[in-house]
Amino acid sequence: MNGELYDALVIGAGFAGLTAARDLAKDGKRVLIVEARDRIGGRAWYRPFADTDFYIEMGGNWVDAEGNTALMAEVERYGVQLSMSPQAEHRVSLLDGVRSHAACPISRDDELDLQRFVQEVGTQVKRIDPRLPLDTQDVADLDVPLDSYLDGFGLSTTLKELMGAWIRQETGCHLSKISALHLMVWIPLLDNDVLAIGHTPTHRFAAGTIDLLQRMLDDSGAELLLSTPVAEVTQSAEHVEVRTHTGEVLRARGVVIALPLNCLPDVTFTPALSPDKAAGVAIGQSGAAKKLWALVTGLPPKLLGIGEHDEPIDVFFTDYPADETGLGGDLVVGFSTQERPLDILDRDDVEAAFRRYVPEAGVLKVDGHDWLADPYSKGTWCAAPAGLLSRYDSGLAAAEGRLVFAGSDIAHAFRGWMEGAVLTGASAATRLSEILAQA
Ligand SMILES: Cc1cc2nc3c(=O)[nH]c(=O)nc-3n(C[C@H](O)[C@H](O)[C@H](O)COP(=O)(O)OP(=O)(O)OC[C@H]3O[C@@H](n4cnc5c(N)ncnc54)[C@H](O)[C@@H]3O)c2cc1C
Known part of the structure; x- marks a missing residue:
C-alpha cells in the first residue's frame, strides 16, 4: 500500500x-x-437500537422511490429489498398553543393562504434548473434566509408554525440558518409539488x-x-x-x-x-438535526405528531409498531434541532417531550447519534x-x-x-x- x-x-x-x-x-x-x-x-449507519437486537437507521433512512432515480437504479442493480414505513393512522399537533388531533390542523383562511403560497412559490421555482449549478443562474434574490423569505407571505402563526416544523424536519436546522433557494431547488425534483417538502418519503432499506x-x-x-x-x-x-x-x-x-x-x-x-x-x-x-429513536408506550397506534418551535420535538412518527419490534413498545423516530436543549439520549428528557403531545406516553429506552459532534461528519444532511x-x-x-x-x-x-x-x-x-x- x-x-x-x-x-x-x-x-x-x-x-x-x-x-x-x-x-x-x-x-x-x-x-x-x-x-x-x-x-x-x-x-x-444501520445499527441496533439501544441494547436490543432490533436494527434501525441512525442517519440516512428514507428513499423517494419515484424521484431518486440514481439510488433506485442501484437498488435494482443489486436486487436490494425495500420496505415501507407505516402510514399514520392518528395525528396530534401542538401549534400556536393549541393541541389538535385533526388531519389538517389549519383554518379555511389558512388553506386559502396556503394555496396562494403554493402558487407563488411554484411560479418562482420555474426559474430554477435543479441540475445546473445555482451560481450560473439568475436566482441570487432567492438565496436568502428562509425565515425572512416566509415572513414575506403574511401567513398566520399556526400556518407558519406548521410549515416551520416540517421544514426543520426536512432540513435539520433553524429557519434562519437555511437558504430559501436550498429548499426551492428540491421542488422541480419533486414533480413541482411544493407541498411534497412536507411529505417524508416512506420507502426504506429492508x-x-x-x-x-x-x-x-x-x-x-x-x-x-x-x-x-x-x-x-x-x-x-x-x-x-x-x-x-x-x-x-x-x-x-x-x-x-x-x-x-x-x-x-x-x-x-x-x-x-x-x-x-x-x-x-x-x-x-448548517444541517444539525437531532434524530432520536425512542421505545414508547401509551401512544395511539401509528401516530404522527408535529409541533411548533417551542416544543422540543418538531415531528415524530411510529416507524415500527410494537407488534413488529417485540420490544414492548412502539419504536418512534423524531426530529429536533440543535438550538433546543433536548438531550436525545436522556430518557426523562425525551419522555417529557413526548408527554407534551400525549400525556399518557411512557418512554422505555432512547437512542440516537450526535452527528454534529462527530468529527467525521460535523453535521447531519x-x-x-x-x-x-x-x-x-x-x-x-x-x-x-x-x-x-x-x-x-x-x-x-x-x-x-x-x-x-x-x-x-x-x-x-x-x-x-x-x-x-x-x-
Ligand atoms: C440523521 C440523518 C438523517 C438522514 N436522513 C436521510 C434520509 O432519510 N434520506 C436521504 O436521502 N438522506 C438522508 N440523510 C442524508 C444522507 O445520509 C447523506 O446525504 C449521505 O449519506 C451522504 O453521503 P456522502 O457519501 O456524501 O457523505 P458521508 O456519508 O458523510 O461520507 C463521507 C465519508 O468521509 C469520511 N471521512 C470524513 N473525514 C475523513 C477523513 N479526514 N479521512 C477519511 N475519511 C473521512 C466519513 O467517515 C464518511 O464515511 C440523513 C443524514 C443524517 C445524518
Missing part, C-alpha cells in the same frame, strides 16, 4: 465514495478507498442502508483502509500523495475527495484549494445557508488538477439526500477517468 501507485484513491466511504470507487473499478482502474471510521457508510453499501463495495473489488483518517493531500504534475493521521503515505494518479463539506477544513491541501472552493468550504453547511449556493455552487463541485470532488453536500440535484451522494459519486468517477486519460 505505502509507496504503490494506485490509479485512484477515494477518500471517504459513504454513498458518494463507494459509488465513485465502484464505477472507477468497473472502468478498469486500480482503486484504494481510505476511510476514517471503522465502518463504511458515513452518514448512513435490511438497512448497509445492504446496498456493502454490495457496492463488494462489486467494486476495491481495496479498503478503515480507521485511517486523511490529514494531507498534496498534488504534483505527475501524481497525488495522501498522508494519513495513522502514518500511511499513499500515492495515486488521481483522487476522489468524497468527504462531508464541514470536514474539508480538517485536510491540508497543497496547493491550496481554489479561492471559490475555499470560500464555500469556509461557509460550510446538507442544509445550505443563505449566500452559499448563488456564489459558490460551481466552485464547490469543480475538479482541481488531479482531484475530483463528490458528496451529497455539493450535489446540484438532491443536495442533502443519499441520491445526491450517488449522483456526484458517479459523475466524479467519469470526470476522474477523463482527467487520467488526458494526463
Whole structure:
C-alpha cells in the first residue's frame, strides 16, 4: 500500500465514495478507498437500537422511490429489498398553543393562504434548473434566509408554525440558518409539488442502508483502509500523495475527495484549494438535526405528531409498531434541532417531550447519534445557508488538477439526500477517468 501507485484513491466511504470507487473499478482502474471510521457508510449507519437486537437507521433512512432515480437504479442493480414505513393512522399537533388531533390542523383562511403560497412559490421555482449549478443562474434574490423569505407571505402563526416544523424536519436546522433557494431547488425534483417538502418519503432499506453499501463495495473489488483518517493531500504534475493521521503515505494518479463539506477544513491541501472552493468550504453547511429513536408506550397506534418551535420535538412518527419490534413498545423516530436543549439520549428528557403531545406516553429506552459532534461528519444532511449556493455552487463541485470532488453536500440535484451522494459519486468517477486519460 505505502509507496504503490494506485490509479485512484477515494477518500471517504459513504454513498458518494463507494459509488465513485465502484464505477472507477468497473472502468478498469486500480482503486484504494481510505476511510476514517471503522465502518463504511458515513452518514448512513444501520445499527441496533439501544441494547436490543432490533436494527434501525441512525442517519440516512428514507428513499423517494419515484424521484431518486440514481439510488433506485442501484437498488435494482443489486436486487436490494425495500420496505415501507407505516402510514399514520392518528395525528396530534401542538401549534400556536393549541393541541389538535385533526388531519389538517389549519383554518379555511389558512388553506386559502396556503394555496396562494403554493402558487407563488411554484411560479418562482420555474426559474430554477435543479441540475445546473445555482451560481450560473439568475436566482441570487432567492438565496436568502428562509425565515425572512416566509415572513414575506403574511401567513398566520399556526400556518407558519406548521410549515416551520416540517421544514426543520426536512432540513435539520433553524429557519434562519437555511437558504430559501436550498429548499426551492428540491421542488422541480419533486414533480413541482411544493407541498411534497412536507411529505417524508416512506420507502426504506429492508435490511438497512448497509445492504446496498456493502454490495457496492463488494462489486467494486476495491481495496479498503478503515480507521485511517486523511490529514494531507498534496498534488504534483505527475501524481497525488495522501498522508494519513495513522502514518500511511499513499500515492495515486488521481483522487476522489468524497468527504462531508464541514470536514474539508480538517485536510491540508497543497496547493491550496481554489479561492471559490475555499470560500464555500469556509461557509460550510448548517444541517444539525437531532434524530432520536425512542421505545414508547401509551401512544395511539401509528401516530404522527408535529409541533411548533417551542416544543422540543418538531415531528415524530411510529416507524415500527410494537407488534413488529417485540420490544414492548412502539419504536418512534423524531426530529429536533440543535438550538433546543433536548438531550436525545436522556430518557426523562425525551419522555417529557413526548408527554407534551400525549400525556399518557411512557418512554422505555432512547437512542440516537450526535452527528454534529462527530468529527467525521460535523453535521447531519446538507442544509445550505443563505449566500452559499448563488456564489459558490460551481466552485464547490469543480475538479482541481488531479482531484475530483463528490458528496451529497455539493450535489446540484438532491443536495442533502443519499441520491445526491450517488449522483456526484458517479459523475466524479467519469470526470476522474477523463482527467487520467488526458494526463
Ligand atoms: C440523521 C440523518 C438523517 C438522514 N436522513 C436521510 C434520509 O432519510 N434520506 C436521504 O436521502 N438522506 C438522508 N440523510 C442524508 C444522507 O445520509 C447523506 O446525504 C449521505 O449519506 C451522504 O453521503 P456522502 O457519501 O456524501 O457523505 P458521508 O456519508 O458523510 O461520507 C463521507 C465519508 O468521509 C469520511 N471521512 C470524513 N473525514 C475523513 C477523513 N479526514 N479521512 C477519511 N475519511 C473521512 C466519513 O467517515 C464518511 O464515511 C440523513 C443524514 C443524517 C445524518
